[in-house]
Amino acid sequence: MDTASVLAVCRVHQLLEDPGSVGVTAIDKRPVAGPVRVHKLGLRGDVQASRVHHGGEDQALYAYSQDDADYWAAELGRELPPGIFGENLRIAGISATNAIIGERWKIGLDVEVEVTSPRTPCATFQRRMREPHWVKRFGDAGRIGTYLRVVRVGSIQAGDHIHRIFLPTHGVTIGKWFSDPTVEDMEALRDADADGEIRLQPEYRGEFEKLQRRLGV
Template identity: 75%
Template sequence: MGVTAIDKRPVDGPVKVHKLGLHGDIQASRIHHGGEDQALYAYSQADADYWIGELQRELPPGIFGENLRVAGIETTGAVIGERWRIGLDVEVEVTSPRVPCATFQRRMDEAQWVKRFTAAGRVGAYLRVIKTGSVQAGDHIHRLFVPKHGVTIGRWFSEPDVDAIEALRDAEADGEIRLQPEYHERFEKMLRRVGS
């Protein structure tokens, strides 16, 4: 598989959360993965259960390359810019969907995995760390803030449209959210397509 950080495993006890992610979790290529806007990757147990049914195999926490397997809170259904408190002190912000890649396909060892994962739209969410601290298995996640624009990770991944672009631009202009630079690049490409 080469050098990759996709192989995640559950750990016991608290793990420190820094601005660039969990202590000991170093991305092999920060050009395409990681950085402050993709410091953590959260995947929901509900989505994992869907894939367990589809693939007819066990899918333990970490198999999707996720740092956090969460229950009781949406990841794909989270609103871009939504903020969560994890445990006592860590605060994170939902930033973007996970885009599947060839490394992920090799990890899953499933034919046409990238295509299947994309079609299902159950992609999970990258998180920006707002407040550092420690997390551990079993920590509660509390939703602190949900932006009014309403554009979810799943909508942005599957069917972004002009209305979604306008809503995100307005929310950023109002100071409600802070978008990654990639959003603005995608805005321009999409608007050029619509205009042509």
């Protein structure tokens, strides 16, 4: 694998008016120069307009891979600069979508993060992209990126290397869980959580229940 790295660190540029329930959105993320402090709740100077659906320690950062951005640039026929997906980190040499739930990365000299959950596209994202049926199209493609929990705070900047420092044994990836979850995946995640190998965020319990209802188990 080529050396993995951070291509851009992005935080909110300005709050935009939005017809959603909150009235504004912080999805307008843009690259910033120089080191940025990373706290448990995300980047210094970043915000989430709706803390009901975004943010918190389990969704402190959102990472999106350049390979996936290149796919969409070809599909849409336009450039998609870092931050356009609402991501905090545009990364290369490592797949956010194919990351194993619970794996950990070291970014730069001191920041450590943990892969937590897939991004679920929403209507705000669709308005941001100005593409019809974007929520369905983005979800169907399965190139959804991952949220990250900050395990160790510090500073990061564009050009920092990313190193995998822990890989769980259960093998369930962000993309697999989003696009094609199975009972076997659910049981593997439950076992890994019960054994202390990973720490699932509380929302997974509801997802497990929905999966069981849907599959009739």
